[in-house]
Amino acid sequence: MILTLVETDLEGAAIEVSLEAVTFARDLSAAGNGVPVDAVVIGDVSDHLRGELAAYGVRKIHRVSGDGVAAYSGAGWASALQTVLKAAGSVVLMAAGTDRGTELMAHVAARSGASMAANVLSFSGLSPFVVTRQVVGGAAMEEMNLHQRPAVFTVAGHAVEAKPADASGAGEIVEHTPTVAPEDLRAAVVSTSQPEADESGDLTSAKVVVGAGRGVGGADKFDDVVALADLLGGAIGVSRVVTSAGWRPHHEQVGQTGSRISPDLYIPCGISGAIQHWAGCSSAKTILAINSDAEAPMVTRATYAVIGDLHEILPAINEEIRNRGYGA
Amino acid sequence: MADVLVCVKRVPDITEEVVLSEDGLSVDGRRSGFTMSAHEECAVELAVQATAASGGQATVMTIGDAEAVEQLRNALAVGCTAATHVLGEPFAFGPADVASEIAAVVRDHEAEGRSHDLVLLGNDAADSGDFQVGIRLAYELGRPVVNGASTVVIEDSPEGPVVVAVGEGPEGQETYRVTLPAVVTIREGGVEPRYPSVPGRLKAKKVPIEERQPVAEPKGGGRVKMTLPPPTPSAVTILGEGPAAASAVVDVFEKLGVLAK
Numbered sequence: 214m215i216l217t218l219v220e221t222d223l224e225g226a227a228i229e230v231s232l233e234a235v236t237f238a239r240d241l242s243a244a245g246n247g248v249p250v251d252a253v254v255i256g257d258v259s260d261h262l263r264g265e266l267a268a269y270g271v272r273k274i275h276r277v278s279g280d281g282v283a284a285y286s287g288a289g290w291a292s293a294l295q296t297v298l299k300a301a302g303s304v305v306l307m308a309a310g311t312d313r314g315t316e317l318m319a320h321v322a323a324r325s326g327a328s329m330a331a332n333v334l335s336f337s338g339l340s341p342f343v344v345t346r347q348v349v350g351g352a353a354m355e356e357m358n359l360h361q362r363p364a365v366f367t368v369a370g371h372a373v374e375a376k377p378a379d380a381s382g383a384g385e386i387v388e389h390t391p392t393v394a395p396e397d398l399r400a401a402v403v404s405t406s407q408p409e410a411d412e413s414g415d416l417t418s419a420k421v422v423v424g425a426g427r428g429v430g431g432a433d434k435f436d437d438v439v440a441l442a443d444l445l446g447g448a449i450g451v452s453r454v455v456t457s458a459g460w461r462p463h464h465e466q467v468g469q470t471g472s473r474i475s476p477d478l479y480i481p482c483g484i485s486g487a488i489q490h491w492a493g494c495s496s497a498k499t500i501l502a503i504n505s506d507a508e509a510p511m512v513t514r515a516t517y518a519v520i521g522d523l524h525e526i527l528p529a530i531n532e533e534i535r536n537r538g539y540g541a
Numbered sequence: 542m543a544d545v546l547v548c549v550k551r552v553p554d555i556t557e558e559v560v561l562s563e564d565g566l567s568v569d570g571r572r573s574g575f576t577m578s579a580h581e582e583c584a585v586e587l588a589v590q591a592t593a594a595s596g597g598q599a600t601v602m603t604i605g606d607a608e609a610v611e612q613l614r615n616a617l618a619v620g621c622t623a624a625t626h627v628l629g630e631p632f633a634f635g636p637a638d639v640a641s642e643i644a645a646v647v648r649d650h651e652a653e654g655r656s657h658d659l660v661l662l663g664n665d666a667a668d669s670g671d672f673q674v675g676i677r678l679a680y681e682l683g684r685p686v687v688n689g690a691s692t693v694v695i696e697d698s699p700e701g702p703v704v705v706a707v708g709e710g711p712e713g714q715e716t717y718r719v720t721l722p723a724v725v726t727i728r729e730g731g732v733e734p735r736y737p738s739v740p741g742r743l744k745a746k747k748v749p750i751e752e753r754q755p756v757a758e759p760k761g762g763g764r765v766k767m768t769l770p771p772p773t774p775s776a777v778t779i780l781g782e783g784p785a786a787a788s789a790v791v792d793v794f795e796k797l798g799v800l801a802k
């Protein structure tokens with residue numbers, strides 16, 4: 214049996230990359246004579262989520278709850294996942310390559326003495342089980358032998374497209390309330406800051422997205438970027454460097470571990486175009502890159518580009534837009 | 542007084558083209574040069590900050606070939622005070638091998654009376670990208686681990702010293718308070734790594750580096766071979782340089798119909 218960890222968003226729906234991972238699990242199942250595809254969810258399973266996972270062909274949804282998983286802890290949650298893995302008799306455990314999914318897979322692998330492959334793109338054989346995964350920040354691929362059981366890995370974000378199954382699964386809920394050893398709770402989250410209000414509109418459905426990366430230079434230097442987004446009625450999307458530095462909230466991140474956008478126009482400013490960022494913006498119809506480096510991958514892959522300092526270019530663009538009488 | 546061990550890896554400095562070794566088992570960094578990943582530069586900075594306050598040691602260590610001494614010296618030049626070099630070909634070591642070697646260093650130092658209360662690593666190495674050495678190390682040492690923090694501060698508490706680690710989670714900033722000894726992996730973004738000063742470099746040259754052999758034959762990480770994706774041809778139209786391009790940009794906006802009066 215193949216078990217996939219499914220993560221949910223603040224509304225309790227499955228995040229897109231988790232549905233991609235379930236889709237990957239189905240491909241694996243098809244190659245392995247139709248072994249069942251199950252999901253594991255830590256926390257609530259809404260009717261919506263249950264229906265969604267059934268449509269993705271999930272046979273059983275293992276729901277994990279209880280004191281042991283009330284607050285997040287890598288070791289605690291991994292111990293709960295191990296309990297489910299054993300109870301369900303699964304030989305494969307996988308998750309989307311989110312920060313949390315990756316962390317949990319590493320914990321489970323370490324605890325079970327198995328290997329862990331991060332950011333898998335595809336598999337080429339079942340026995341031996343060989344996967345191809347991203348290395349060197351996505352600039353190269355590695356073929357890796359995942360021979361131990363359980364086989365533990367994460368699927369790189371947007372490596373496969375999330376697709377519902379031809380035939381729905383039963384989506385039967387199986388409850389688990391595992392006991393977690395105190396030593397696995399030594400490093401648990403003690404507080405989480407309130408998520409910031411989403412002012413940017415829906416990034417994934419926006420027609421225009423203005424992107425901002427390390428080149429912007431600081432949390433207090435976003436005025437020109439915000440002004441352009443306002444003039445174009447667009448949303449703001451940022452690179453991971455920007456969210457890691459706390460310049461902008463995580464929900465604005467575009468890329469493998471953020472949103473996948475498909476606007477008519479994407480304007481990445483000061484974003485180099487690393488493969489993990491590209492994974493989230495490659496379906497934009499037109500890309501107009503603003504970058505001081507004419508050799509940056511984002512520039513060479515763009516439709517249009519302007520070379521230079523974004524803090525000189527953006528004010529000039531904003532002024533020209535106003536001069537032509539737009540966005541009063 | 543806190544004692545911190547920070548683990549760094551010598552990796553190819555990939556900003557342009559990636560070249561693979563002939564056997565496809567590693568990245569050939571001879572043309573690009575070598576560095577440590579941004580996560581690890583931040584981990585070094587955090588180790589230096591955490592120990593500078595209390596007067597403790599910040600020890601840097603690596604498992605790497607003879608040239609990896611460059612990364613150790615760079616860390617010494619920005620404030621680490623001791624260094625350990627486990628000599629080995631890094632690509633022969635899988636993540637579990639690396640974790641065992643680091644654990645052996647921690648145990649041996651402890652036996653000599655130097656206990657590394659906090660071990661810092663990067664969240665993921667820039668070349669192999671395994672995302673797991675820190676977590677495996679924590680299990681080897683029987684310690685708690687926080688993953689992907691961007692800042693760490695050591696504080697006193699009634700239960701003894703604790704590390705307060707803060708990082709970005711899926712629902713906002715998450716804070717952990719963990720009693721030492723502990724392991725924390727660092728993601729870049731929380732601190733600005735300092736540049737080495739000239740006196741810092743001179744001082745670093747004089748620090749003796751502990752050299753040791755691996756404690757076990759590495760088992761490897763299951764790598765069969767590496768490949769490169771096909772190059773993507775560029776079809777970009779350069780609209781111009783600097784603010785002078787503004788008019789051409791707005792022409793494109795008009796053509797695409799993304800502006801509203």
Ligand SMILES: Cc1cc2nc3c(=O)[nH]c(=O)nc-3n(C[C@H](O)[C@H](O)[C@H](O)COP(=O)(O)OP(=O)(O)OC[C@H]3O[C@@H](n4cnc5c(N)ncnc54)[C@H](O)[C@@H]3O)c2cc1C
Nearest residue numbers: 426427428452453468469470471483484485489490505523
């Ligand atoms: C597993 C994994 C998942 C990841 N997921 C994501 C993800 O979801 N999203 C994501 O974005 N990244 C992700 N990353 C990180 C990714 O690899 C890159 O590190 C990141 O995208 C780089 O961000 P950046 O382009 O802002 O910064 P950099 O790569 O540092 O690029 C900065 C750019 O700004 C330009 N610049 C500098 N100053 C100026 C100026 N004044 N004017 C104009 N241009 C300027 C530079 O020329 C450069 O091109 C992931 C990495 C890993 C390993």
Ligand SMILES: Nc1ncnc2c1ncn2[C@@H]1O[C@H](COP(=O)(O)O)[C@@H](O)[C@H]1O
Nearest residue numbers: 548549604662663665666671672673674
């Ligand atoms: N050869 C090595 N020597 C020292 N530290 C290492 C080595 N390999 C990995 N690490 C540490 O482990 C972290 C995670 O690596 P990985 O799990 O391989 O992605 C890195 O950021 C380093 O801090």
